[in-house]
Amino acid sequence: MNENSLETIELEMAVLIRRITSITSDKRNGILDRSAYLLLHQLYVQGSSGVKALADEFQLDISTVSRQAAGLEQKGYVEKVPDPMDGRAYFYQITDLGIKVLVEYKQGRLDRITKLLNGWSDKDCERFGDLLRKFNQSIVGKK
Secondary structure, three states: OOHHHHHHHHHHHHHHHHHHHHHHOOOOOOOOOHHHHHHHHHHHHHOOEOHHHHHHHHOOOHHHHHHHHHHHHHOOOEEEEEEOOEEEEEEEEEOHHHHHHHHHHHHHHHHHHHHHOOOOOHHHHHHHHHHHHHHHHHHHOOO
């Protein structure tokens, strides 16, 4: 790999992280932080899930995911559902309120990103998305 390209990528990733956090945060009411958004999104897309599976998905400690899920449960965005196979275990599932908040928050993020990509071709947007997905998957070793 070309060292100049790597240096450009490294710097632009740092700039991207700072700027994307700024432009996608919901300054109106701060409903969700990044971890809450990702956790709700995972539960919405994949369905109910146990803490261990969520921790594995996000490469986090079980205690971290438990704390995040407990915060979402207090707000009524998720609920615990007993595991029918093991009465001691439980799953988290997203509630109707959680879905409503997730959809509204995601639409706000999409609106802001759409404005940023105004003038980009569909081909450029598709390629950018594909490259971001490829990069993210390389971090966790998924193909």
